[in-house]
Amino acid sequence: MISVRLKAKVLSLLIFVVFLGIWHVSTFTPSGVGVLGSGSSAMTAEQLEYQKLMGKDIGTQKSTGFPSPDQMSKAIAKQLSDPFYDNGPNDKGIAIQLGYSLLRVGLGFFLAALVAIPFGFAIGMSPLLFSAFDPFIQILKPISPLAWMPLALYTIKDSSLSGIFVIFICSVWPMLINTAFGVSSVKKEWLNVASTLEVSPLRKAFLVILPAAAPTILTGMRISMGIAWLVIVAAEMLVGGTGIGYFLWNEWNNLSLTSVIFAILLIGIVGMLLDTCFAQFQKWVTYVE
Amino acid sequence: MPNFLKTDETGSDLRHDAYDDSRPLLMNCACGRVHGKDSLIGCSDSARVSTLQSQSVQSVEQTSQNFMEAAFIKAMFPVDSVRRGFLRAVGASTARAAISSVLPLSALQAMAQDKGSIEKKDLKIGFIAITCASPLIMAEPLGFYRKEGLNVQLMKTAGWALIRDKMINKEHDASHFLSPMPLAMSMGLGSNQVSMNVASIQNTNGQAITLHLKHKNLRDPRQWKGFKLAVPFEYSMHNFLLRYYLAENGVNPDTDVQIRVTPPPEMVANLRAGNIDGFLGPDPFNQRAVYDEVGFIHILSKEIWDGHPCCAFGMSDEFIKQNPNTFAALYRAVLTASYMANQDKDRELIAKVISPAQYLNQPESVITQVLTGKFADGLGGVRNVPDRASFDPVPWQSMAVWMLTQMKRWGYVKGDINYKQIAEKVFLLTDAKKYMAQAGFKPPEGAYKKFKVMGKEFDPSKAEEYANSFAIAKKA
Numbered sequence: 001m002i003s004v005r006l007k008a009k010v011l012s013l014l015i016f017v018v019f020l021g022i023w024h025v026s027t028f029t030p031s032g033v034g035v036l037g038s039g040s041s042a043m044t045a046e047q048l049e050y051q052k053l054m055g056k057d058i059g060t061q062k063s064t065g066f067p068s069p070d071q072m073s074k075a076i077a078k079q080l081s082d083p084f085y086d087n088g089p090n091d092k093g094i095a096i097q098l099g100y101s102l103l104r105v106g107l108g109f110f111l112a113a114l115v116a117i118p119f120g121f122a123i124g125m126s127p128l129l130f131s132a133f134d135p136f137i138q139i140l141k142p143i144s145p146l147a148w149m150p151l152a153l154y155t156i157k158d159s160s161l162s163g164i165f166v167i168f169i170c171s172v173w174p175m176l177i178n179t180a181f182g183v184s185s186v187k188k189e190w191l192n193v194a195s196t197l198e199v200s201p202l203r204k205a206f207l208v209i210l211p212a213a214a215p216t217i218l219t220g221m222r223i224s225m226g227i228a229w230l231v232i233v234a235a236e237m238l239v240g241g242t243g244i245g246y247f248l249w250n251e252w253n254n255l256s257l258t259s260v261i262f263a264i265l266l267i268g269i270v271g272m273l274l275d276t277c278f279a280q281f282q283k284w285v286t287y288v289e
Numbered sequence: 290m291p292n293f294l295k296t297d298e299t300g301s302d303l304r305h306d307a308y309d310d311s312r313p314l315l316m317n318c319a320c321g322r323v324h325g326k327d328s329l330i331g332c333s334d335s336a337r338v339s340t341l342q343s344q345s346v347q348s349v350e351q352t353s354q355n356f357m358e359a360a361f362i363k364a365m366f367p368v369d370s371v372r373r374g375f376l377r378a379v380g381a382s383t384a385r386a387a388i389s390s391v392l393p394l395s396a397l398q399a400m401a402q403d404k405g406s407i408e409k410k411d412l413k414i415g416f417i418a419i420t421c422a423s424p425l426i427m428a429e430p431l432g433f434y435r436k437e438g439l440n441v442q443l444m445k446t447a448g449w450a451l452i453r454d455k456m457i458n459k460e461h462d463a464s465h466f467l468s469p470m471p472l473a474m475s476m477g478l479g480s481n482q483v484s485m486n487v488a489s490i491q492n493t494n495g496q497a498i499t500l501h502l503k504h505k506n507l508r509d510p511r512q513w514k515g516f517k518l519a520v521p522f523e524y525s526m527h528n529f530l531l532r533y534y535l536a537e538n539g540v541n542p543d544t545d546v547q548i549r550v551t552p553p554p555e556m557v558a559n560l561r562a563g564n565i566d567g568f569l570g571p572d573p574f575n576q577r578a579v580y581d582e583v584g585f586i587h588i589l590s591k592e593i594w595d596g597h598p599c600c601a602f603g604m605s606d607e608f609i610k611q612n613p614n615t616f617a618a619l620y621r622a623v624l625t626a627s628y629m630a631n632q633d634k635d636r637e638l639i640a641k642v643i644s645p646a647q648y649l650n651q652p653e654s655v656i657t658q659v660l661t662g663k664f665a666d667g668l669g670g671v672r673n674v675p676d677r678a679s680f681d682p683v684p685w686q687s688m689a690v691w692m693l694t695q696m697k698r699w700g701y702v703k704g705d706i707n708y709k710q711i712a713e714k715v716f717l718l719t720d721a722k723k724y725m726a727q728a729g730f731k732p733p734e735g736a737y738k739k740f741k742v743m744g745k746e747f748d749p750s751k752a753e754e755y756a757n758s759f760a761i762a763k764k765a
Contacts, residue, residue, distance in 0.1 A: 046671055053665035055580055055654055090445040091647030157458035159451070238447060249447065253418060253554035254650045255581060 020069050027068040067258040075258040076265075090250075092242065094262075098270065100242040104160070104235075105228045108167025112224065116172045117217065120179025121205065124213070130180060137176065145170035145231045149238055159239045163232070170231045171224035178220025182213030214285035222278035229271045244270075405614040407438050412619065415446045415461040417521075418649045419553050419571040420659050421492045421600035422465045423639060424626035424680055426649070430642045433626050437618035443648070448552035449522040457483050462608055463619060465491060468601035469692045473524040475715050478701060484606035487684045487716045488620055489627060491600040495659070495678030496527060496590035497575040498534070500567035501560055505585055505668060510538035519551035519559065519568035526590075526599050529695040531569040534593050536761035537743050543699075543763050560584050571599065572659040572678065573651050578667070580655050585667030589677055594742040596681070598688045620724040627682035628730055633675060636660040682725075684716040687737040687749040694747075694756040700763040708752040 067075070083095035123129040145166045152162035186209050194204045236245025244267060251259035412434075416422045426443060428434050434441040444461060446452050453470060455461045457480060471485035500507070507513065513535070520528040532542040542548055551559055556568045561583045568574075569590070578584030590597060602623050609616045630639060640656040643649050649656060658664035662677035689712035696702045713736075722732035737749045747755060 047669075049671050050665050050669060053654070053658055053663075053671060054582070055652065087645070087647045089442050089647075091645070091650075153451075153454050153458070157460075159455060159458075159460060239451070241444065249554075250445070250646070250650055252558065254646075255557060255577070 024069050027066050067261065071258055072261060076262055079262055094247065094266065097242060097244050097247045098266065101232050101236065101244045104163055104243065105167055105232050108164045109171050109225060109228050112168045112171040113175060113221065116175035117179050120176045121183050124180035124183025130184065137173065141173040146234055146238065149235065159241065163235045163239050166235045167228045167232060171228045174223040174227065175220040179213065179217050182216030183209055186212040215282060218278065218282045218285055222275065222282065225274050225278055226271070229274055233267055407615050407618055408612040409462070409615045410438065411440045412462040412615070413442050413444050413460065414463050415444045415452050415455055416465040417449065417452065417553060418445055420573050420649070420656060420678060421495060421571050423643055424491055424630045425465055425602055425623055426643045427630065427639050428622050428626040433622040437622045439615070439618055439622065453480055456485065456605065457481065463602065463604040466601045466603045467522055467525040468598045468688070469524040469526065469529070469696070471601065471603045471715050472689060472692055472711060476702065476711065479524065485603055485715065486606065486609065487601040487603045489602050489623055489682040489721055490598045490684050491602050491680065493596050493598055493679045493681045494589070494591040494676060496530070496569060496571055496599055498531070498567060498569045498587040499560070499575040499578045499584045500587050501563070501584055502667070504566060508587065510535055510540050513540060514545045516546045516566040517564070518546055518548050519556055519565045519570065520548055521553045521570060522550055523701070526597060527569045527571070529692060530590055530593050530597065532699060533695070533742060536759060541761050557581060557583065573649065573655045576655045576659050576664060577651065579665055580652065589674060591676065594740065596740060601684070617724060620720065621728040624682055624725055624728050624730065627680050630680035682721065683733050684718050684721050685736070685738045686712040686716045686718055687739065689716045690749040690752050691747055694752050697756040698759055698762045
């Protein structure tokens, strides 16, 4: 019985090791045999100079192509060893970049929750409002958040606020729809009991409907957070300045695949952590009927 | 004053301490050696950087005071051993008091400094990470802004459309532009009408046509039909030069090839992926394509028009009106940097200063090849073109007129254009001359310099005729 979880862990580890192995083998180049290795004596002075200008000088290592796991781990160690450095507005440590991204996501997400949950409550409790707003929500929901960017830049006239707006607009819909759905599907019996006991509407909302709809609302929030984290990277690549998306973009300009892979890894890990947080919240509000 | 740039007798370093009896009254570099007046060649790079920085960090007032005192003392004691003997005998402070009693230093300084107070000290300047922006980037690490009393933050920006939007939104106070952009913005093309200006040209030449390596046998543009070529922006010299070059070779840029807009940093990645066949783009991305073995340099842009302008440094009318003294200080700082960049001798140092991650984020070797003009062409040859990139800052109004003729030619502007009026409003040649003189450089003569593009003479007084004289064009 114990073995299912254990087996899964072992299997995960095995997959990882195999993956690393394949990666290592496919990026392996025999060391020591540079372009200038054996044939350098046969080259003319101009050819030698050309090789030097191409970054293939003797003694220098020019990394082209896909990085090996070894180069990767060195790059990761280097980035993590000094995560808080600050060389002016265009070059900051990875922790500072992550901080900016999380701040933007947090702010946009918080604002979205502030709007979506009360509004979702309202349209969830009233079938009339629900049908009235439904066409608008259905039209606005599928729009790619980044499509809002030019419009946001034009009207808000501030690039960092535009980034937050984009996070807001993408996280508002799942929360809104889930809240409305959760609220509208609270069991009729419970509402009837509340009416019989002459509970005030406000009390009914907070003590009956909210706990009943909480798991659905939290699901909406969890989906929103996932989307927000997806979007922030793209938004920061577009607007630039700070954040993990900007870091990725800046390293792409430099065509530094090692740093790009590092950023990708980090985005994945942070996204997983955020999701785990919301999964935990969900557990707290789930009830058994 | 950009003392170290002036080639007068005072030489390259003016940290004169006339009251030091332990040292000769000479100019020393941070590396400890005494150099001639013209260069810092031979010192280690770090020593050169710190020498340049210490020259710049020092306040203007302090430098000029030291200079005047030193000149005075040099005149009193032409033989250095006599000066040192005198100082040892009476002591430095006595000597200082005695000399300042006969020399009205403060009055002299007041005459030298004709500057108002700075209205806005903290400035944000946008830039695209390309070597065209070298002057305005290097002015930061080398301290030219600080020397003028400005606290400048350089903001790396993701593309030209964003540069435009951030200037319109006033997120940036001044910006690196493509030189046709302020013309287009002032005319309300591609954006709301906002009056922008070109204070100085950032760079001349320094672009190239780079093609994918698979096209290395297609060196005649006539063979390029169906190509996808990238330029950084519609209102760019790159677009106009590429169109000109193609049309002169009988290729219609609107119908025979596809010209698409791609932000410069993404050009190499797109070339590698095969999304584009080539680009006329800014350096370092031409050289980077060579360095990464995905492309080769077909021609340098100087082979189309030698001395063509490319990028510009500019700001809005509103900013200049509200902050005239800040504008003047900023102008002097950037002009100083341009002059330094335009000389060949410090190019390697500049490459070192601007290549780190917060500026261009490129291998230093790539930047050095661009700036020194000794570069690998991607086909196995080494070329030596010292003026591959130049940084002549003069905003010639004839250049603006040429850009307008090309906008007209390719249908970006419809109807009649008052070429001279727009050119003179946007290109601040008069101001440029004034601040060049203030910063200690000799301003050029005239306003409408003539030039040739691919052998064809351009006469700015016959702009409309010129715009209509091309066989291949897209008339609005």
